[in-house]
Amino acid sequence: MQIHKYDTVIVGAGGAGMRAAIEATKRSRTAVLTKLYPTRSHTGAAQGGMAAALANVEEDNWEWHTFDTIKGGDYLVDQDAAEILAKEAIDAVLDLEKMGLPFNRTPEGRIDQRRFGGHTRNHGEAAVRRSCYAADRTGHMILQTLYQNCVKEGVEFFNEFYVLDLLLAEVDGVKRTAGVVAYELATGEIHVFQAKAVIFASGGNGKFYKVTSNAHTLTGDGQAAAWRRGLPLEDMEFFQFHPTGIWRMGILLTEGARGEGGILRNKDGERFMERYAPVMKDLASRDVVSRAIYTEIREGRGCGPEGDHVYLDLTHLPPEQLDAKLPDITEFARTYLGIEPYTDPVPIQPTAHYAMGGIPTNVQGEVLTDNTTVVPGLYAAGEVACVSVHGANRLGTNSLLDINVFGRRSGIAAAEYAATHDFVELPENPDSLVVELVERMRDANGGERVTDIRKALQETMDANAMVFRTEQTLKQAVSDIAALKVRYKSISVQDKGKRYNTDLLEAVELGNLLDLAEVLAVSALARKESRGGHYREDYPTRDDVNFMRHTMAYREVGEDGEESIRLDYKPVVQTRYQPMERKY
Amino acid sequence: MSTTTVESKHSAALDAAETGDAHLITVTLRVRRFNPEVSDQVVWVDYEMQMDPKERVLDALHKIKWELDGTLTFRRSCAHGICGSDAMRINGRNRLACKTLLKDINPEKPITVEPIKGLTVLKDLVVDMEPFFQAFRDVMPFLVTKGNEPTRERLQSAEDRARFDDTTKCILCAACTSSCPVFWNDGQYFGPAAIVNAHRFIFDSRDEAGEQRLEILNDRDGVWRCRTTFNCTDACPRGIEVTKAIQEVKRALLTRRF
Amino acid sequence: MSAETHNPVDAADAADGGVTPFGPDNPAPFIEPPRARTKRTPRATRTNFEMYGWLFMRLSGIVLVVLVLGHLLIQLVLDGGVSKIGFAFVAGRWANPFWQLWDLAMLWLAMLHGANGLRTVINDYAERDVTRTWLKWLLYAATVFTVLLGTLVIFTFDPNIQ
Ligand SMILES: Cc1cc2nc3c(=O)[nH]c(=O)nc-3n(C[C@H](O)[C@H](O)[C@H](O)COP(=O)(O)OP(=O)(O)OC[C@H]3O[C@@H](n4cnc5c(N)ncnc54)[C@H](O)[C@@H]3O)c2cc1C
Ligand code: HEM
Ligand code: SF4
Ligand code: FES
Secondary structure (H helix, E strand, C coil): CEEEEEEEEEECCCHHHHHHHHHHHHHCCEEEEECCCHHHCHHHHCCCCEECCCCCCCCCCHHHHHHHHHHHCCCCCCHHHHHHHHHHHHHHHHHHHHHCCCCCECCCCCECEEEEEEEEECCCCEEEEEEECCCCCHHHHHHHHHHHHHHHHCCEEEECEEEEEEEEEEECCEEEEEEEEEEECCCCCEEEEEEEEEEECCCCCHHHCCCECCCCCCCCHHHHHHHHCCCCEECCCCEEEEEEEECCCCCECCCHHHHCCCEEECCCCECCHHHHCCCCHHHCCHHHHHHHHHHHHHCCCCECCCCCEEEEECCCCCHHHHHHHCHHHHHHHHHHHCCCCCCCCEEEEEEEEEECCEEEECCCCEEECCCCCEEEEEEECCCCEECCCCCCCCCCCHHHHHHHHHHHHHHHHHHHHHHHCCCCCCCCCCCHHHHHHHHHHHCCECCECHHHHHHHHHHHHHHHCCCCECHHHHHHHHHHHHHHHHHHCCEECCCCCCCCCHHHHHHHHHHHHHHHHHHHHHHHHHCCCCECCECECCECCCCHHHHCEEEEEEEEECCCCCEEEEEEEEECCCCCCCCCCCCC | CCCCECCCCCCHHHHHHHCCCCCCEEEEEEEEECCCCCCCCCEEEEEEEEECCCCEHHHHHHHHHHHHCCCCCCCCCCCCCCCCCCEEEECCEEEEHHHCEHHHHCCCCCEEEECCCCCCEEECCEECCHHHHHHHHCCCCCCCCCCCCCCCCCCCCHHHHHHCHHHHCCCCCCCCHHHCHHHHHCCCCCHHHHHHHHHHHHCCCCCCCHHHHHHHHCCCCCHHHCCCCCHHHHHCCCCCCHHHHHHHHHHHHHHHHC | CCCCCCCHHHHHHCCCCCCCCCECCECCCCECCCCCCCCCCCCCCCCCHHHHHHHHHHHHHHHHHHHHHHHHHHHHHCCCHHHHCCHHHHHHHHCCHHHHHHHHHHHHHHHHHHHHHHHHHHHHHCCCHHHHHHHHHHHHHHHHHHHHHHHHHHHHCCCCCC
């Protein structure tokens, strides 16, 4: 075991982690631990853009953006946080431009903007051009630009270090942050990082779905580490399904495709969104479009021999426009489907995309241990966190915004905390949990294969906890997951080595996915209403009387060591917007 | 309510894409394996499996790892050519495993898979990327400006933006650098990827450190070592015209002097 | 863990099928490529030597096309071809300062061009620093020797030597 001492430790080097690192490095001695090389993070896969009411191409203001965010989140958004998000968006985009991000430009040389789902002028009148973009590579450019600036600032990275545990220590009856424990992939060594402040920025957890736009490495390690240490998870039932994933593969085709004029069609060639969202049509919010697609498929209007997908039609757009604005996604269609989007419609289906829920934080990024109490020194930002600015459904382009606004905020807050506080003493044997975990995995010689359990998990999640849910399907998911957790106890890990033992880590990651899937299913079962990304066929309407509140899930360990999930709720912060019916 | 309907067009390619599980074929992956915890020798191992030819080489590697031999080690993340984790030498050519479909590389014959060349092999297909990133860091890959920051964005015309568009696409996968024969024998050469990333800033109208970057690349291990073999351009999974970018840097160096 | 605790599974997997001396705690050396870049790799030298070298290869190449082709034409094609070449022929030509300069330029350019080309080849192919240094010194010595000797011959050539 090696012990390192840093003021601030950041877990994750995606957009949120690196944005935080740029701030924290200027103010404190900072280390960034990341399981991937920073530029491999999944922020790089984001395509469409980043919202900010710059008003570069048409009238816009941050108040409209706030409203759209709240409405898009089906009023489960904390409105004070949404206001901060929309207000700071403008500087967040300008900061990135100053760091060098190559945005597409207007003829006047300003940052160009385009339409995106759910973003409207004057509270829903019509679509507004609010998304700042760089072709369909906005996330790639953000990730590269932030990494470039980390190189410039001399940020210290520990690449291919897997953080597996969070260290909390009780001081005077208060749980405080002591550090994290990481596993070094290259050597199999275990490192303890003692830190005054820790920021989790470890990204999403979509890999428990089969058809997903998420990377193989998005396994919710941060959420799971916090969960195991008794911290709550907020709103985990809200998972976003993006309408346009490549059929069966789940690879994302950005909403920007529809922003540029792309149209969804069923097997009759009908522009079916006109029936579901007369004003915004194909640019209605994502949950609405995803449900519409599945309704078409269920009612027999799906395309293909099995009628299990619909088309994204770009054929009426000029090839020059596709080349200039959507080069990457047209290439995906060519590479993976072998079709030419200039002339052929692209087969698509909804794909699991984004976790609205996560580790609860306040607007400074401070992690909450219940509805109000913060854990001193612990922060979270990005997809791993739930501020909550996305509520029940995130608007497209609001996540790249979220990682920049709240990444920056938590970076500053953590470094300032570190400057004014002392190290908390490490608990005895700080690495014991990780040592035990790694040893158990290395020695695992049971009869179950990791891949079988993962596949079964993904299948039950796709079948039972996706776009449409009912009491029955969710109960099925809960019991399937429980059975899989039992099987997981007798897995085998073939690679017994120390160097680059990815076999072992995949087993660990599966454990995280199982924990988080269970929280999702249990939270979803209890939410007997439909709101945003969570749609219950048995409760098809929103129920503001009983469920205008955030779910807070807690891990309980009984005296017999039996684990269970306890659900509690947290009020939604409402400032100026009263819940209305959500129509597009 | 009436909605707009169009006649659906159906090409043969679309029909082919839409037919569900095609017939499976037998594919052999011949993987160059090295595990320092087992042996100091490299071994080639053949793995035979049933695959859909529309699947990726990465899917085949996963099938091996998940079903046949869990010790096979490689990097990967996004699985669609955007993160740059899985550059490897497939049938003697550098490619991303996640962007290479089996049907496109003649699956009737054994498909060879090796780690990229010119970097230390740590285990199986995993190489030490540090020297590669060191070269990247050494070319000042960040925007440098002087004077006061403007309150709004810096203006840049669409033409100026287009000037360096090609080289902004780089995902640092190292396919180019590790396909370069000069780099194979001398890892101190900056290599195509670092030059591409310098190019991205040298030709950015907002940047003011082009001179310094040119000076760095004027070095012994800089652009003059390029022998225009075009391996890098062929290897780049992002379709960047790498050799052209290197030539543009050379030209900038020459015109700076003359 | 001590070095003795070999893992039976790994050992059975070993390349030669038998037990190897390597294990998780005493791994075999990695397969390293030549001359990796590190934090200590020297930074910019701030000279234009490589640029001029590169430019020289191209410019001298162009001049050499004329010189060498002209040379070959005169030596091998015109005036009855190879058969005419003899002491007298060389003596006759070098009596004219034009041909002296022609051959001098050809000698210097070809030698410097060739030497610089070989320097590149050495940089590209020699892996170890010592090998590189030795090969280059050998090359420079040979070049200087040949160039000087050639120059001497061109200018001190005596047509009446017996
Ligand atoms: C295909 C796709 C397209 C998208 N398009 C858009 C868009 O157009 N607009 C928009 O606003 N949003 C978009 N999103 C959403 C947005 O990109 C993500 O939510 C956001 O990038 C998440 O950033 P992050 O920094 O939180 O996490 P990530 O970028 O995923 O980074 C996670 C980091 O954590 C590290 N990490 C993870 N686990 C560990 C561990 N155990 N130990 C150490 N390190 C760890 C990883 O190495 C990585 O560096 C898209 C998402 C996807 C998948
Ligand atoms: C006919 C006229 C010639 C032309 C146009 C020419 C041109 C060139 C050029 C442009 C290069 C650089 C290649 C690169 O950088 O990749 C080169 C390399 C070289 N030349 Fe010449 N050259 C000529 C004659 C010669 C002669 C007469 C010699 C021998 C004395 C010679 C020996 C070399 C060597 C050894 C190299 C390096 C090999 C390599 O780069 O792979 N050349 N030549
Ligand atoms: S230039 Fe192309 S091949 Fe080279 S590192 Fe960048 S993306 Fe990879
Ligand atoms: S896995 Fe990301 S590029 Fe291949």
